[in-house]
Amino acid sequence: MRILVVEDEKKLAASLKRGLEADGFAVDVALDGTDGLWRAREQSYDAIVLDIMLPGMNGYKVCETLRDEGNWTPILMLTAKDGELDETEALDTGADDFLRKPFSHLVLVARLRALMRRGATERPVELRADDLLVDPNQRRCWRDGTEIELTAREFSVLEYMAHNAGTVVSKQEILDHVWDYDFEGDPNIIEVYVRHLRKKIDEPFGRSSIQTARGAGYRLNKDGR
Numbered sequence: 688m689r690i691l692v693v694e695d696e697k698k699l700a701a702s703l704k705r706g707l708e709a710d711g712f713a714v715d716v717a718l719d720g721t722d723g724l725w726r727a728r729e730q731s732y733d734a735i736v737l738d739i740m741l742p743g744m745n746g747y748k749v750c751e752t753l754r755d756e757g758n759w760t761p762i763l764m765l766t767a768k769d770g771e772l773d774e775t776e777a778l779d780t781g782a783d784d785f786l787r788k789p790f791s792h793l794v795l796v797a798r799l800r801a802l803m804r805r806g807a808t809e810r811p812v813e814l815r816a817d818d819l820l821v822d823p824n825q826r827r828c829w830r831d832g833t834e835i836e837l838t839a840r841e842f843s844v845l846e847y848m849a850h851n852a853g854t855v856v857s858k859q860e861i862l863d864h865v866w867d868y869d870f871e872g873d874p875n876i877i878e879v880y881v882r883h884l885r886k887k888i889d890e891p892f893g894r895s896s897i898q899t900a901r902g903a904g905y906r907l908n909k910d911g912r
Contacts, residue, residue, distance in 0.1 A: 688711070688712050688803060689712070689713040689714075689733055690707055690712045690715070690733065690735070691715050691716075691726055691727060691734075691735045692714060692715070692736045693716075693719075693720065693736065693737045693738060693749065694716070694738045694765065696738075697718065700718060701716075703795075704716050706796075707799075715732075719743035720742065720743045720744030720745055723741070724744060724753070727749070727753055733761070734760065734799050735761070736799070737749060737762050737764050737765065738766070739766040746765075746766075746777075747776055750777070750780045751781060754781035761802035761803060762784075763784045763799060764786070765787075765788060766785075766787060779839070783802050784801075786798065814852070816896060816908060817909070818830055821845060821846055826842050826846075828842065828845065828888065830888055830892050831892060835887050835888055836887075837884075840865065841883055844865055844881070844884065847860075847861055848861075848906075852907045852908070854906060855900040855904050855905065855906045856904050856905060856906070858874045859874065861904075877905075881905055885897055896908045
């Protein structure tokens with residue numbers, strides 16, 4: 688498995704390279720965003736570890752550019768910053784996961800392996816359930832031609848359900864895909880977001896497209912009803 692590490696802190700980049708190679712990965716290192724983008728374009732990688740604060744081109748721009756070019760290599764973003772806005776921007780530009788410094792090497796490897804198990808799956812341009820339209824790239828949502836304003840987290844929950852339309856997804860599956868891996872809050876927070884979504888995408892349009900599968904989770908009906 689070949690990994691690209693894009694990190695401008697030389698000591699950290701060298702440490703990541705040594706640690707990942709000790710775990711059996713082949714590792715290339717780029718010390719700035721411009722070189723990282725070039726390497727990601729020229730070589731095929733199983734995953735990219737991408738710092739946000741980089742010289743030349745920041746990690747957000749590198750990630751956004753790759754996604755715009757149709758490169759869906761799994762990306763794990765690193766940042767020294769702390770806050771939901773940075774996490775949201777990372778995910779909105781196309782990153783697959785997010786890890787704050789300082790971090791455990793074991794956690795980094797576990798997340799990389801999880802990303803690589805999913806693979807470089809291309810995101811569809813838009814997701815439909817009858818008259819409900821979800822656009823993952825623009826992170827916008829419409830029903831019957833009317834745009835619906837959603838918060839970043841509401842959209843992420845709806846996007847995951849739309850990706851799995853017609854299939855029951857559990858609360859834990861939603862948590863695993865929308866929240867941090869280290870989320871330690873109440874899983875029932877999912878009920879709050881589902882309730883918010885129903886009030887926005889269903890009730891005003893006379894729909895009941897988000898169904899509760901008692902004891903199992905939730906299902907977004909494919910016919911949008």
